[in-house]
Amino acid sequence: MQAATYHGRKDIRVEEVAEGTVGAEEVRIDIDSCGICGSDLHEYTAGPIFVPEGDPHPVSEEKAPIRMGHEYSGIIAEVGDDVTGLAVGDAVAVNPILYCGECRQCHEGNYHICDSIGFIGLSGGNGGFAESAVVDAEHAVPLGDDVPVEHGALVEPLSVALHAVRRSGLQAGDAVAVFGSGPIGLAVIQCARVAGAGTIFVSEPREARRKRAADCGAAELIDPMSTDPVEYIQDHTNGGADVTFEVAGVEPSFNAAVGSTAPGGRTTVVSIWEEEISTHLNTLVLGERTVTGTLAYLGGPRSTEEYGMVIEMFADGRLDPEPFITGRIGLEELVDGGFDRLIDPDSDHVKILVKPDQ
Numbered sequence: 535m536q537a538a539t540y541h542g543r544k545d546i547r548v549e550e551v552a553e554g555t556v557g558a559e560e561v562r563i564d565i566d567s568c569g570i571c572g573s574d575l576h577e578y579t580a581g582p583i584f585v586p587e588g589d590p591h592p593v594s595e596e597k598a599p600i601r602m603g604h605e606y607s608g609i610i611a612e613v614g615d616d617v618t619g620l621a622v623g624d625a626v627a628v629n630p631i632l633y634c635g636e637c638r639q640c641h642e643g644n645y646h647i648c649d650s651i652g653f654i655g656l657s658g659g660n661g662g663f664a665e666s667a668v669v670d671a672e673h674a675v676p677l678g679d680d681v682p683v684e685h686g687a688l689v690e691p692l693s694v695a696l697h698a699v700r701r702s703g704l705q706a707g708d709a710v711a712v713f714g715s716g717p718i719g720l721a722v723i724q725c726a727r728v729a730g731a732g733t734i735f736v737s738e739p740r741e742a743r744r745k746r747a748a749d750c751g752a753a754e755l756i757d758p759m760s761t762d763p764v765e766y767i768q769d770h771t772n773g774g775a776d777v778t779f780e781v782a783g784v785e786p787s788f789n790a791a792v793g794s795t796a797p798g799g800r801t802t803v804v805s806i807w808e809e810e811i812s813t814h815l816n817t818l819v820l821g822e823r824t825v826t827g828t829l830a831y832l833g834g835p836r837s838t839e840e841y842g843m844v845i846e847m848f849a850d851g852r853l854d855p856e857p858f859i860t861g862r863i864g865l866e867e868l869v870d871g872g873f874d875r876l877i878d879p880d881s882d883h884v885k886i887l888v889k890p891d892q
């Protein structure tokens with residue numbers, strides 16, 4: 535079968551690979567859709583970051599070349615002898631978190647901050663830019679009857695956003711500011727709205743992305759190239775936003791996110807950073823502001839935690855993955871029609887889904 539493998543920076547190949555056999559506790563998934571994520575683009579342009587290079591990943595025991603794609607969904611095609619609760623024909627989304635099961639965080643159920651944290655499709659395992667993938671059954675989370683299988687590919691990025699919002703301490707009515715409205719920024723806006731946010735501000739230099747932010751629930755759109763977001767947010771709130779999110783991964787956006795937070799407020803950093811930045815910590819000290827990091831989402835095996843909550847909210851319509859999908863391509867178009875298009879600074883794409891049957 536065909537699958538995409540990551541060999542190194544700017545070197546992703548769609549090639550023929552072995553399908554692999556299904557072990558007793560595994561399932562084979564015929565892949566419907568796999569989203570291209572910002573972290574995939576980082577691996578492509580600046581990696582390897584998560585992809586193990588020298589030493590194999592301690593959980594997957596693999597290193598590059600690895601099979602890519604960690605935001606995917608499909609239909610169960612084969613079930614191992616010891617698997618319960620899953621049957622051929624079930625629609626599932628893959629929770630890609632790899633964890634050791636032995637460290638302190640794993641013992642406390644915080645698999646997403648495991649000492650050996652990894653992701654299927656970044657750290658080894660069988661990624662979703664492929665015709666099919668064999669995974670441990672515990673990673674296959676049923677979508678139920680009310681979520682289209684294609685939407686399953688959006689459960690992972692929306693879970694990242696839901697976790698960020700839950701980490702932020704956001705309370706109903708709070709003024710919220712989101713810095714950056716790429717896919718995760720938009721997802722944070724949707725999740726903040728679900729959590730009962732008051733006015734949502736978004737600071738984003740690209741007009742098309744600001745428009746999408748409005749579609750997702752942002753009321754105040756700021757172009758930071760022409761308007762100082764810190765001044766604007768302070769002027770249009772009670773002295774600053776209660777909660778801000780940094781989702782752009784650049785120094786000015788971090789500093790503006792902290793600076794536009796009201797004294798006593800909280801900034802949640804969602805971005806993965808390519809470089810160090812400089813900041814003045816008096817902005818934190820004078821005003822007792824808090825900065826929090828957030829990674830991935832809660833929920834290990836067959837998650838009913840945050841990963842499962844997103845599936846529920848897709849099913850009842852509180853979260854809507856449809857505005858995120860701006861393109862659908864076949865597997866052989868992955869690099870030209872996916873990665874290269876998304877890193878083009880003039881691209882207005884949010885999420886491109888790779889569909890092997892396209």
Ligand SMILES: [Zn+2]
Pocket residue numbers: 571572573604605690691
């Ligand atoms: Zn992702």
Ligand SMILES: [Zn+2]
Pocket residue numbers: 633634635636637638639640648649650
């Ligand atoms: Zn662990």
